[in-house]
Amino acid sequence: MRIGIEAQRLFRTHKQGMDVYALELIKHLQQMDQENEYFIFVKADADTSCLPDAYNFHIVEVQGRSYPDWEQYYLPKAALRHQLDVLHCTANTAPLRYHGNLVLTIHDVTYMEKESLKNDGSTAYQRAGSLYRRLVVPMVAPNASQVMTVSWFQRNCISQSLHLPTDQIEVVHNGVGHQFFQPTNQEKREQVRERYQLPTHYYFFLGNTEYRKNLTGVVQAYALLTQRRNDVPALVMKGIDEPFLTRTLAALGQPDLRERCRLIDYVDTEDLPTLYDMSEAFLFPSLSEGFGIPIIEAMASGTPVITSDTSAMPEIAGDAALLIDPYDPKSIADAMEELLDRPYLAEDLRSRGILRARHFSWRSTAERTLQIYQRFNPEDAAAPYEETLLHQ
Structure with missing residues (x-):
């Protein structure tokens, strides 16, 4: 043919x-x-x-x-x-x-x-x-x-x-690419942390400026969580530029959150699994997705996933993620806090996520x-x- x-x-x-x-x-x-x-x-x-x-x-x-x-x-x-x-x-x-x-x-x-x-x-x-x-x-x-x-x-x-x-x-x-299943060593972690100037502990949000990617919901949820407690990891965001984040924070009345956020530009393909792996959780509370490849990339990397209970995301995530209402910032914040308070749940999601990712x-x-x-x-x-x- x-x-x-x-x-x-x-x-x-x-x-x-x-x-x-x-x-x-x-x-x-x-x-x-x-x-x-x-x-x-x-x-x-x-x-x-x-x-x-x-x-x-x-x-x-x-x-x-x-x-x-x-x-x-x-x-x-x-x-x-x-x-x-x-x-x-x-x-x-x-x-x-x-x-x-x-x-x-x-x-x-x-x-x-x-x-x-x-x-x-x-x-x-x-x-x-x-x-x-x-x-x-x-x-x-x-x-x-x-x-x-x-x-x-x-x-x-x-x-x-x-x-x-x-x-x-x-x-x-x-x-999902096989590289996401490969464990990362300490040397690679240090290289990636230095290259992207990553904090020691962070949540990872991957999106862009489209409304459906729900940056507003993520910021509102993060603000709620920082108001509840002092031990909240930083928020690392890929695909968001400085002017857009500044406008979003100002519109939400949360300009002080900027110092807790780390913006990164395009990530090299070979670095992305490590960036997932080092995060406390991957945030993907999109309003709508046809599939959601980052969900299974994060799972394959051994990262707990918080994603939406709508569109295709429950189908892809199965029982290996915390499902939230993306229109309710409190729902997102509660899931983030649950992983902080229940480390055994985070470990369970890591194990189930790897198994789930192997279906794809x-x-x-x-x-x-x-x-x-x-x-x-x-x-x-x-x-x-x-x-x-x-x-x-």
């Missing part, structure tokens, strides 16, 4: 969740499939070393000024030139005028909500992306040969939002995805016809 995979942002240095999905999928397909021929469509960028070489995997650089014109104009032309049996678009959207077999991964449909377009802390770039997906996804999804998504919860959301029958949507869970592997993601690709194998399609001829 000739299989195309859209991975426009694969080579960008600061990878987000959907970029990680594409990278891990391709890497594991490389390990298991030496028969089919793959064409990986990318936009030129700096991190070309993230993907190892494989003789049957070809990197195809596709030009394009913006995300939409790359995807809607240049990608279908490139796909046509390579005579694909199937094209897999990995990041919610796809070319509207592509007429070949199309597999589409829809990670979530939060952009279909009106709130996604509001100026609520999200950047203009994020709002433009939401608008693009809001316009394109309802048109392209019904015409896809196969729609995939990353959780059972999200399958129901897609079905309701886009009016697709649930039996036309395949659920293929995301995975990128190899399994790749195996299930390859089975879906195989449905479009022209040789398989021809086999029943050839068998009929043999019996005539």
Whole structure:
């Protein structure tokens, strides 16, 4: 088969969740499939070393000024030139005028909500992306040969939002990298602590400025906890910039909390497991998630997880996390305090989290995805016809 995979942002240095999905999928397909021929469509960028070489995997650089014109104009032309049996678009959207077999991964449909377009802390770039997906996804999804998504919860959301029958949507869970299961030694811990100027004890919050990531809820919960007691660990936050945090603290009347917060920028991939591992707990009280890869990354790293009792998060966390109401800061604060007061609970969550994370592997993601690709194998399609001829 000739299989195309859209991975426009694969080579960008600061990878987000959907970029990680594409990278891990391709890497594991490389390990298991030496028969089919793959064409990986990318936009030129700096991190070309993230993907190892494989003789049957070809990197195809596709030009394009913006995300939409790359995807809607240049990608279908490139796909046509390579005579694909199937094209897999990995990041919610796809070319509207592509007429070949199309597999589409829809990670979530939060952009279909009106709130996604509001100026609520999200950047203009994020709002433009939401608008693009809001316009394109309802048109392209019904015409896809196969729609995939990353959780059972999200399958129901897609079905309701886009009016697709649930039996036309395949659920293929995301995975977690094996590096998160590796224990970290003291030397590595000291290196990471110095590199990111980390305090000795800290909670770890990973998010961005989008409203649904719930920075406001985290800050309000942290403020409540610091009012209750003096032994509260620091709050380390990744993905939040200084001006946004300052505005948020001022709006909540908590400017003095700034001295307890440590902001860090992009974290190197090899450092992230250690950053999880050294934290007292990982805070992920998002208002909505299609999956929540950081949940299982933290669990695999042996870190207690506090996450939301809504959307896909209970499905992914199972019984290995403390589930809270993300709209109630007191609920978040109570869970943070419970881990401080009950160290045996924290240890239990560490053990259960590691076991839970082992349910999710990128190899399994790749195996299930390859089975879906195989449905479009022209040789398989021809086999029943050839068998009929043999019996005539």
